[in-house]
Every structure is written in structure tokens, then in C-alpha cells.
Amino acid sequence: MSHLKYIAQRVALMLLTLFIISLMCFILIRMLPPVPLPAGDPHTAVIEAKREALGYNKPYLVQFGIFLKGVLTRFDWGVSDKLYPGQEVAAIFFEKLPATMIVNLFSIILSIPIGISLGIFAALKKNTWIDHVISTVTMVAISVPSFVYAFLVQYFLAFKLGWFPFLFGSTIDGTPLGSISYFDPQFLWSMLPPILALSFGVIAGFTRTTRAELTEVLTSEFMLLARTKGLTKTQATVRHAMKNCMVVVLPSIFGEFIGILSGSLIIENIFSVPGVGELYLNSINGRDYPMFIMLTVFYTVIGLAAGIVVDISYGFIDPRIRVGSKK
């Protein structure tokens, strides 16, 4: 019961935080000076009239009230006025989100088993040449930015070897496949280069985390106790060490899944993935208010919800952890 109460409290707090963040962002973005319009250009008058018609000259709180009313009563997030003029921002976002999600999702699906396996292997072979090789490669892989992998993947796999297309959603001979179809084998093939480019860093991250945690757990006293009770090394590792190690690894997996939604600006640019990676930045630069506030609210909700989920997950992974308890 106290667990449910805790969740309810967190959700209430989340809604309050969401409201405050949204209000702050709403007002702050509108306080930025608008993109300067050329004086004397006849189009300037049209844009100014449009701003007036859209209510951008009303007091900020009035604008926020209108925005809230639209969202709460009609789920109307407004119409993009700069990046995609005339089109509904929510529709654009949800049209572009799947491309980002699917690339990131596949990357994580590929990265988790590889990363964790390498981490376990390195931990089990601690201080051997295998561990040193894995640890060194991991450090290098973490240090190199993902766009470097992107260019390398594109150069070797698409240009030199010709195994993959250069761009997301095209064939090996460069023909665009047209409308997105994630079940088309050609489409899946075209997604592999960005997936690979994204995966190197993620694999390295999981490897390092898993190795570090497992190394620590393997040297714990309870592991010694387990071995003295007659468990084999494998049994002790799988039954006890892995479970304890997951207390740290699992939340990082959650974190990666949340990152699925945000996309990577650089990777999406290099492989022309029609995702949401550059939407946020462009909406700020272009002062596309409806787009910006919709993205802000969405990612704030995701971030706050993820925080709650991660916190609660600790309790499920390790029953000794009790969130919200004062005792």
C-alpha cells in the first residue's frame, strides 16, 4: 500500500514539475527576440500579421492559457509556423518518431547482449590479456564520437565494399525506397549502417558498466560464502553475482530505452534518417513555438516518467531496496 502511495505521490509531483517546466519553457522561448525580419521587405508585414493572428503578441500567460486549453480540451498542440508551415506539430512529430525509435531500438537490441556478454567475459577473465583487450577497446570505443563510426561505416561498408546503401531508406544502388516500410527486407538492410554506427558506443558502455559491477560483485564476501557452500563458480556467478550486478546495469538499460525517443542529430544527418533528431534544435533556431513546446512537454513527460520507472524498478530488482520508506 505504501508503495502505491509512493507512486501516487511521485506522479502528482511529476505533473506539478511538468507544469512548471512547461510554463517556464513556454515563456522563455517567447521571450527570445523573434528572428529578425528584413525591414522594408513586403513579406515582413505578412509575417507580422500572421504573428498577430496567432496571438503571439498577447501577454505570455494568456498565450499559455490558450495553449493549455487547446491541449487539454482538443489535444491540439498547434500548427507549425516555421519548420513545416501549416502542418500540425503533433502529426509531424509522430510521423518522424518511428524512424528514430526503430533505429535506436535495433541498436539497443544489438548492443545489450553484446555489451553485457563482453562485460561478463572481461570480468570473469579479469586481469588476463582478454580483459585488457576488451577494456582497452571499450575505452577507445567510448572515447570516439558516434559520428566518426558513422563516417567509417559509410565509407567502408557502403562506399568501399558496397554492401549497404549510403542512406536510410534506399537501395544499394541509391534508389530511394519511397514510403517507409519497416518490414521490407531492403528497408531493414538500409537501416543497418546507422544502427551499427550507434551501437559501438552503446556496446562499449554496457561492457564497461557490466565489467565494473561484476568485478566488484565477484570479489564480495557473499560470493566467497556461496562458493564455500559448494556452488560452482558458474552457479555462483549466475545465481548471485549476475543478479546483484543487474541492480546497476538494468537502470542503464532503461536509460538507453528512453534515449530511443530522442534520436541522434549527427547520425540522422549522416544517414538521412528522417527522424526527430534535429527537430528540437531547429524549432529553437527557427522560433517555431508550437513545435518547441510540444517537444518540450513530450520529452519532459518521458524524462519524468522514466525517473519514476527507474526508481520503482530498483525495488523489483532488489527487494531489499524500498523506495519512499522512512524506516
Next chain:
Amino acid sequence: MKRKLTVALVLLLVCVMMLPMIASCSSCNRGGGDDGTGTTTGGGDQPDQPTYERVYFDPSKSYVFKDAVITLPVNWNPHTYETNDDAYPADFLRVGLYGFVFNDALHPSTVEGVDAYKGYTIIPEMAADFPEDVTEAVKALENNKYGIPESATSGYAYKIKLNENAKWEDGTKINADTYIYSMKMLLDAKYLNYRATDYYAGSFSIAGAENYANAGQTKLKDNGAGEKVDRDAMKKEADGTYTYKGSPVYIGLNFALKHLSGDTLKAYVDAYGAAYFDVTNWATLIAKADADGLIPLTDENYELFAPVVTGNPAWNETAKDVPEYYVIKKSYPADVDFDKTVGLYKTGEYEITLVLAKSLKDFYLLYNLTGNWIVKQDLYEANLKQDETSKAWSSTYNTSVETTSSYGPYKLVDYTKDSSMRFVRNENWYGYTDGKHTYVDPEDNKEYDMYMTTEITTQKVKEASTRKEMFLKGQLMGYGLQAEDFEQYRSSDYCYFTPSETIFFFIFNGHLNAIKEREANEGFDKSKFDLETMTLTSFRKAVAVTYDKEALCTAVNPSRSGGYGIIGNNYIYDPETGAKYRDTDYAKQALCDFYSVDVSKFESLDEAVKSITGYDPVKAKELYNQAFKEALEKGYITSKDGKTSDQTIEITYAASTAPNDFMNKLLAYLNEKMAEVTKGTAFEGKIVFKFSSPLGDAWSDNIKNGMADTVLGGWSGSALDPYGLTDLYCNPGYAYDAGWFDANKVDITIKIDGKDLTMTMYQWSDALNGTTVTVGGKEYNFGYGQADTPTRLLILSKIEATIMSTYDYIPMIQDAGASLLSKQVYYVVEEYSSVMGRGGIAYMKYNYDETEWKAYVAEQKDGTLSY
């Protein structure tokens, strides 16, 4: 039986499709070609026109134009699109009432003596014929309801017959109603369409369009951006306020003005106060300002205001400049009936009449009608949406395949937002069968259809490295060379250089007051550095001849070439002939005068111009030493030994971003060559260029305010209007040197009709661009159609020479781009034309169809092409 019926139907269909071809080709005798083409002899139906062997492209073959863009279009609605990126599909999906084609035997130039493919001609496209001037007849309508000037007999109203074969891609006919409906929607005040002003605010202005588009609204119009009306032309009302054409006039105190480059006067006064303005009355004036930052123009307010901008010599303005601060509040009538007031109406099922508010004739009329505004009514209305709260309208017309209908040579069949788009031939386009869209290939003298391309795929590819790799794999038709590619590809047979209008010049700081202010700052060490010397003409002249412009281009961007005048090589002074300003004797003489070339020592003016390099290290050394003496005399610098400057002249380059490769190369070159040239002079090792911190968009303000000393900047305008460029150097709203140069105070004397005429540079510029200027009680107007071309060229060259003689602008680089063209295709016309380019998709021919191309690429080593 069914099979026979199908065959018969196919044969019938082929016959029907061939009918128009047969009709346009009087003596067709088709034969087959073994190169994938069919040939026939014959020609046009004009008896005196030579005939050419006709070659048809094999319809079974696929020719795909594979393009890449950095930004994929998101909104190509002709009423609302805003950017060039969004205009990308227009060439494929739309056709204007009139269109440009190269002049060839089938489309001879209207100007005599122009060689084939050296010029162009205009043909009716969505129109059936050229416009018929009906000014007199329209003027007689309902008491001249469109307000055509009484004295006008032509140039205001035109009857245009429409092409009856024009259809939307689904076969729906396009007729006069389509044009009227579309214009009505475009101009409708409630939709606030971005493109509406294109039809009333510029030189192409439809009668009554402005009132209809702004019905019921009140607009504040910046007088300085428009007519620049003075009080003399206004009416003084009983309450003491001034009105112009019934609209009240105000003074803009806290109102963004073009005269101030979009800033407000209040911002300037707040920033500089008494240093630049007479602020005695400022507080009183500001207290009177309304919410828009305006005060009514009355005699009393004028007397309070005028001293603010004219009372301090540092601001450098006179009573003549005061109208630049006026703002006219124009209220438009609420109930405006499109059908009764707007100058576009139907005069037949396939005929419209166009009435203009400003006269336009000949080339400029047709040029303005090369665009089109029509929309497909059912789709357009289905995609209009009104916001429930704000009541503002928005449209999703032309943002996807479903919301797009073509009436051009191609139609959109695939569109993935921010990824790719695909066009295929629009078989309902009249141009494929009207017999007008053919050309004679200068290589083989055979007649071909335009638009050989059967499909266009366009992908968003942001990274240049990806574009290059795709190009080398045969997946793109072109690749724009980057700086690092020049060494390898500049001499390739497939490398094309495309000149641009822009000349990049060094803007050189001459703002002595601002420089003194900077030197007075605490952080400035006057014992080590000096800025004032750079305002000396001798110093500026020295800098102008310090750099070899061609060598500079080689060092920083080899696709470009040296720039010598401030008007680029690509500007056409006569749109009828395509003749370029830089090729005229006037322009050549201006350069020779500026660079002190003695023409008499050369065989011709051309030879004299060719000798100009703009680089004279010997002269530069002399000038630096002369500048040293002058600077010493003026106390700008000191010299302990009397031979060399104690101070370093530190020239700050206004960097908009953190230094990139181009900027670093530029700065390195500037400093290296400066060190070379100043060796042995009083400034040896004492002139240094350095970057400012990144200034973003504020770089231009820093230059204008004298807070930075130089930048490589430039202007580009319409390639067909070099005359319009003069305003950029006279109008303080644009001029980078407005802080220390006043075009109102520089007199130029030019011999006009055998008599010397003296006007200020600003007046010459205005008169050249169509404004009537009064000098000595006599009116002058040297605008298009008002003065002969030689006179206009002479004025332009004199203004150019005067601008250069200020050394505020030192021409350095003629802009150009270079790109590789795929081996799969070739240009019928290789020489670049400002108007036609290289003919675009219409004139592109293929060496290989898709199957052949893939096989060819596969044959190459590693499947990678070599250029």
C-alpha cells in the same frame, strides 16, 4: 479475342498519342534508330524554316535524374512557400504563363545577331499566345475603375489567351476560372498568404490587389522603404497633422526602420546618446510616443524631432533625411469585392485580362509571368484549416503526394518527409505533345524533344562526403566540389564552373569617430597599436594593391576568380540580348580609370582591362610609406627612429563564426602577403589582420558601426538588374559604410546629351532606378524605358567608379561554384547563361539509360567512377 481487342486498343492509343506529333510534323516518315532512338526527317510547318532530322527518345527506356539536396522541401504551396528549398519542386510541377527556352533554329531570338544557344527566347506556355495590350479599352471601362493613369495608352492592361490543353495531372482542365479562383484565394486577406505581396508590392502589381489583400487592416508603412514622401507632397489637415493620400503620417521613434537597417531610432539614441544625436528634445518626444513608438507628424513635432537627427554632425544627416523616419498608417477599406476591384478577370472560357497598377511591357511583363499562382480548387479547399482559438488559417496544400497536383512536366509520386521525393513524367502535360518543346542539338543538328528525363529522385543528403561517395558510385548526377576537391578535379572534363552574381570585397573601416572611441577604451594600448591610420586614403590604396586577387582565390577557394569591379561579371544590362555589363566599354573604362591603366599604351580597351591584376607591390610600398608620413603628421602613430612605425596597425576581421578552414586560409594569406609587401617599408611587420570573437549576425552591425575593421562581404541582386545594385551603396539602410560615407554629399558630373550634369551620387542612383529627381528645377529620370541604354550604362559605370574610389570596398573575389557532372548525362549547352543556366532538366541528355549505366558503373574498378 480478348488479346486481339487489347492489341487493337493499344494500337488505337498509340495512334491517338501520335496524332499531335504528326500534326506538328508535317511530313513525318518515322524510321527506327539503332541507338535507342527513333528518327524521322521533317520539320516545322513554317515554309521558310529549315528542317531537321527528328529524333525520338525510346519510351521504353528509363532515364532517372538522381539529385541530392541539403534540405528537402516541406511546403511548395505557391501561395505560402517561403524559402528557395521549398521552391525546388516548382520546376517539375508547375509551368508559368510564359517560359524561357534557348534560342535555336526552332526558337529564334527576337534580337538579331544572337548566335544559337548564346541567348534565349520566351515562348507561351500556359498561355496560348503573347499578351495583347488592351490598356485603352480597359481604361474606358466603368469610368476607369482600375485607376489607369489618364495619360497612359499602353502597358497597363493585357488580354491573355490561355492554353486550352493545360490540365492537372488527373486530367482536369485548367481554364480562366482556375486563374481567377486561385488569385482570389491567394490575395484573400484572411489567409495571410506569404506570397500575396508578390502580386502587389513590387514592380509586378495587379490593380486593386493591395486593397483586397489588406481589406479591413491597418498597416504601418515605412516611408523610407517606399516612396520617401516629403512634407511638401502631403496634405496638412485642420488639426495640424499631415496625411498622405488620406493616410495619417507619423514619425517613427521606436519603430523598426529600413533606413536604420531594421533597428529603431530609440535603440540608436539609447546606445549612443549625445555622442551622435542632439538629445535636447528626445525625452519630450519619447513621452509623446504611442504603443507603436510613433508620434503624429505635425509642424510642432517636426521642429522637435528634426534636430535630433540633424543637430549633431556625428550622425551626419540633414533635413533631407528626415522623411526616412516617417511612417504612414494606411487603413484599408473593409469591404472589397474582388470581382469588381481586382485587376484580374475572366474574359472568356480560356481568356483572362490582367490590369496592372504599375505599367510593365515587353520582356519585364513576360518575365513576371514566368511564374504561376494557380491551385487546384478541390485539393486546396480540402487542405485549408482554421484554428478554433486564434481563428488563424493554415493550409497543408502541396505538402505531400496526396495534397499535390501537377500541371508541369513531372508529377510527384513519392514523398517521405526529410528523406526523399520522386517525380515521374506527367503524361497529361501538354508540352510532351504540343511540338513546341523540342530543340536542335548544336552537336548533331538533329531535332530532339526536351525533357528526356523520365524520372527524378531527390534525396536529402546533408554531408558533402556522403554526396561525393554516392556520386563516385554513380548514384548522383552532380557533386558540388568542396575546397579540398579542387586539386583533384579542377581540370576534369566533367568539372563545370558556374559563375555567380556576387563580388566579394573587403569592406574597409573608415569610421574615424568609432575608431577614436575604440582607441579611447581602457584596454587599448595606444603605444603599441593604432587603428586610425587605416582611415587614410593612401593606406587604403596601398592595401588595395597589396594582394594578387587570382592568387588569393587559388589559396582560399580555387573555384572563384579575382574580382575587380564591385559589379560582378554575370550581370546582364539588356535582358533582350543577354549582354553583360562587364563586357561593355563603359564598365571596362571604369576599371581602367580606377586601376590607373593608361589605355593608350594598349592595342585595345580589352587588352588594357586584361592587364589589370589589382596587384602592384612596388606601388603598394610607395603608398605605405606615404601613409606613414601622413599618419605621423596627423599624430595617429609615433616613430622613435623616424623610419618605422612604433605602432602595429591591427585590423580586426569581423568573424561571424568561429574560424573555419576558409577563414583560416584567408587570414593566413592576408598576413603572409602583407608581410611580404610591407618588407622594407615603414610598416614592415606592423600591419596585422586578426579575427574578432564570433559575432553571429551582428557582424554587419559591427562593420557599420566601425567596431570591426574589415570583412569579406558582398551583395548579389537580380542578374538582370545591375542598376539596382547602386542603391546598396547609397542607401544608408544597406550601405556598410553609411557610418562614414554619405552618398548625398558626393557629387558626380556626367555628360548627358553633350552637357555636363551634376547630381549627388544618391540622386544619380535614384534616377537610374526610375525615380524622378529634380535638379535645378528640372526633372530627370534615367530608369528603364526612360533613358537609352548607353546613357544608363554610362551612369552605372560612373557610380561604380565613384564607389570604388572611396576604398571603402576593395573588390577581391568573383564568386563562382564548381561541380562535377555525372558521365551518365551531358549538357546540350555547356556555356553558362545567367538566365538559362545550362538549360536545366529540359535540355539534359543521357549517355546511358539506367540499365546501361548500372552495367557501366559495375565495370569500373571497385565499382567506383573516375572523374
